Amino acid sequence: MSTDPNPSSGSDTPVPTCYRHPGRETYVRCTRCDRYICPDCMRDAAVGHQCVECVAEANKGVRPARTRLGARDTQDAPPVVTYSLIGLCLLAYVAELASPRVVDEFAMFGGESRFGQMIPGLGVAGGEWYRMITSMFLHQPLSAGGFALTHILFNMWALWALGPALERELGRLRFFTLYMIAGFGGSVLIYLVDAGQVAVGASGAIFGLFAAFFVIGRKLGGDVRPIVFLLVLNLVITFSASSAISWEAHIGGLVTGALVAVAYAYAPEARRKIVHLVAPLVVLAGLVVLVVVKTSQLTSGVA
Template sequence: MTDQAYNPNNTCYRHPDRQSFVLCQRCGRTICPECQTPAAVGVHCPECVREQRALFAANRRASGGPSGLTVARRRFAMLDQKGTVVLVAISVLVWLFDELSRGALTNLLAYNSLLLPVQPWRAVTVLFVHSGFLHILFNMWALWIFGRILENMLGTWRFVALYFITGVFGTMLVTFLAPGTWVVGASGAIFGLFAAFFVLQRSLGQNAVQLLVIMGLNLLIGFIPGTNISWQAHVGGIIGGFVVGFVFAQTRNIRQRPLQIALLVAAAVVAVALTVVGYAVTVG
């Protein structure tokens, strides 16, 4: 068992002699109580607080008599969960347009491994297509809840990378285990968020058993006959979530950012490569 007291990642980045296990919810750096500023969710480090205040001041100076669009743009700039908001908004707009066009976008964006060589974009666009109101309602509810939490913990670009990498891992396992099957929905990526959040909570020494139970129960629903749920995408997303979550947990130190980026790129490449291998083995 590793003694956390001697782990340099568990010391404040501004005061290396002070032990802490609390991370800035925006950039992920470890900060001691003196450096913590309470936020809507968790705490922020001095640099992130300074950046937010500077952005707010710049927006105020730039706004003389702001139009409605300017106000909306400024508020969006101050938002801490831009990635989550954009992902939910795109998914809802795609669903609405799909309903109005009687499935035109489903035909264009849904995934089927038989089409992988000629329409590879479907491995990603499948995350934005949903089959019905309840399908998108539950997926977007889960994305809104866990997405905002994870985006606050990881930052926007890390969260978006997590979402798409785990989504492709879900597509990958569908390619291996259900070749030729049409699938839609973001649930593979959402299960990836569950798994990554579990890993991060455990790495911070917090009890995440309840989350594991919830994830397990939701996973089991997909195995019930007649539910028409792609459990393969769920399992693939969980695998991807554990992989990416482990990368984030092991590269928390700000000095490890190049390594973190390299490992995320490697995870994405592995997901894509395995999807191609799955096609070659099952179809090609």
């Protein structure tokens, strides 16, 4: 910090003012550019103070902190993707309560009736491919009874519990990609195994997060026993109540999430960016090919 040694000397000498706020008198100058700065423009430096422009210029050469997987460090930022996904699911549930047609029109449905006959113009095979995505944000409606309310409560709890840690370690874009591809993978397995099944829920994406938490936890040397216990418990529930729960969505999301997570966690550091970009695209392309092939099989005999 530099100051005029005798600010009161020389009554005819004009009082200096801040270069950003001309109406404010000051005798403090930036140690880097030597311009006068007022208290609002002062930024602490190793020696004295610097102006905001000099601090911004110096920060351009500072590399941002990164997580161990190469994402920008956002430890102090809220997990906005996690909260946004929870918000979308809750909004979708409110829409379900307002109109039962929401589930009818946006649930996962391949287009095949329970008698093995295709229903023209309906379902994924009928061109409603968006069902494979929209179904990820819907949940079992209250009118279905049973575990309807538990369905969304558990999924949102799991997303709230796992999401923030994964989002901060992977970064927002990678986390969102993982979530969406895992959910899509669950819908794809439903389509391949039982095109007549009607399914809703974020469970496929949630199981993808389970897999990612395990894979990334192992890579980073964390304690993965709690997630293993939770995963095994949910798999037992999945297969013990197969009539009420879509095991296809759970397994599809689990496998797809694991594939993407392995690419994120074990990519060579020198090629991390390209692997993190290409690997999810390859997985997604493979899933799309499976959907195209299955659709061709289902519609080949439809006039």
